[in-house]
Every structure is written in C-alpha cells, then in structure tokens.
Amino acid sequence: MLVRNVDDGDILRECARKPNSMSICQSEHRYLPDLEDLPESQGGEGRHKCAGCAYEKGYDDAFENRAKSFDPNSLNDSQAGTGRHKDVEAAYDLGYRTGSKRLRRDQP
Numbered sequence: 270m271l272v273r274n275v276d277d278g279d280i281l282r283e284c285a286r287k288p289n290s291m292s293i294c295q296s297e298h299r300y301l302p303d304l305e306d307l308p309e310s311q312g313g314e315g316r317h318k319c320a321g322c323a324y325e326k327g328y329d330d331a332f333e334n335r336a337k338s339f340d341p342n343s344l345n346d347s348q349a350g351t352g353r354h355k356d357v358e359a360a361y362d363l364g365y366r367t368g369s370k371r372l373r374r375d376q377p
C-alpha cells in the first residue's frame with residue numbers, strides 16, 4: 270500500500286493520498302505525457318496496472334533514497350489514460366531515474 274505522508278500537492282503523489290482507492294486508478298497521472306513514450310506491455314502481470322502509479326512509486330523510491338523494489342501487485346489498475354497497457358516496469362524505471370535526477374538537483 271502506498272501509505273505515507275504527503276507534503277505537497279504534487280500530481281505524482283495523487284495515489285499516495287488515496288490509499289483506499291486500490292482498484293481502478295483515478296489519478297491525473299494517468300495522463301502524464303512522459304508515459305506516452307513507454308513501450309507497450311507485452312502482457313503478463315502488469316498489463317492492466319497503472320503505469321502512472323508505477324512511475325510514482327519509482328520516483329518516490331529514488332527520491333527517498335530507497336533501493337529499487339518494483340512490485341506490480343502493489344499498483345492500482347488502470348482503465349484509461351496514457352498509462353494504459355504500458356510496460357509498468359519501464360514506467361517504474363523511468364520514475365526512478367526522474368526521482369534520482371530530482372534528488373541530485375535538490376541536494377547539490
């Protein structure tokens with residue numbers, strides 16, 4: 270479960286604010302433009318998961334200096350948006366890279 274303190278209105282943290290909405294993802298991050306460039310999912314566990322949630326999870330893990338720990342079962346399902354049918358593990362990696370960059374920028 271993505272339950273943790275939320276310190277701002279960052280769109281990327283939308284899911285963390287709604288820990289009980291663990292089914293169909295309703296977050297605006299479904300429409301993140303970054304997700305459009307991700308590869309299509311080839312099926313498997315992550316196929317109907319929200320790539321936005323995966324991206325957000327990767328971002329948070331990197332930004333909070335945690336090791337990568339991708340788990341598709343922890344993600345919300347997705348029925349719409351740019352994150353639909355995307356490779357959620359690639360989304361997680363993208364989020365992780367973005368979070369790492371942000372972390373370095375904030376801590377020069």
Ligand SMILES: [Zn+2]
Binds near residue numbers: 284294
């Ligand atoms: Zn989501």
